[in-house]
Amino acid sequence: MSELTVTESTFSEPATVGTDSVPSAVQNIVTVRLPTVLRPQAGGQASVEVGGSTVRELLANLVAAHPGIGVNILDEGGELRKFVNIYVDDEDVRFLDKLDTQVDPGVEVAILPAVAGG
Amino acid sequence: MLRMARQAWLEMLAESWRTYPEEACGLVAGPTGANHVTRFFPVRNAAKSSRVFELDGMGFMKAERTADDAGLEVIGVMHSHTHTAAYPSPTDLAEAMKPLVPPSWHWVIVSLAWGFPEVRSFALEPSSDHFELGVSGIAEERLLLVN
Secondary structure, eight states: OGGGOOOTTTOSSOOOOSOTTOOSSSOOEEEEEOOGGGGGGGTTOSEEEEEOSBHHHHHHHHHHHOGGGHHHHBOTTSOBOTTEEEEETTEEGGGTTGGGOBOOTTOEEEEEEOOEEO | OEEEEHHHHHHHHHHHHHHTTSOOEEEEEEETTOOEEOEEEEEOBTTOOSSOEEBOHHHHHHHHHHHHHTTEEEEEEEEEESSSOSSOOHHHHHHHTSTTSOTTOEEEEEEOTTSSOEEEEEEEOTTGGGOOTTSOOEEEEOEEEEO
């Protein structure tokens, strides 16, 4: 769109977009589906829009916006807890690059409990 | 008490026999806030075992999406026992207490150990936040079939 084409004479400083926690000026906004248990901590929403270019950045921004979610999905070292599954467009991130998995605009990320029993 | 549509009940039994001797598993869904199962979603047992089950993550996700689109909520998990009665094992109790598993979930167990199906449903007791393994924290609830 032509409105987005700006020159130095238009702005003296670069425009900033998004949250402070993501250094990159341009970031992906993707949909993150939340498990039922975490929805109350996100105002009851089944999914939220979050910025980030990797799963790790997405989770950092998700937790920054909804702090109650963090302890449930990440351990003390910031890694994914064993009972949590994260999917990027139907692919389990454990079989991709784990938390460093890249997310492209438009993908859907889902957080789900790993449910098992005997 | 958990109400269950006969069709969902029949599909649960069919899935249990289909996967026998491996354990079957799936999700049960119904209208939000009502303890009423109107749909059963079979989910692949990723453990492929006659002793344990593990809901396939992608199957879980697809079932949840379908339930969401139909205006339903996943309200519990079903699995079969192929060699023991339809009561939660110590593993089931531990799993039901995991942080991301909704404490309001119903745990429906189908046993095929006796040659004919035995179906029971269980729910966590409200005060069971800090229960220790082996101590009661999950109680059987009445399962009522409805049309």
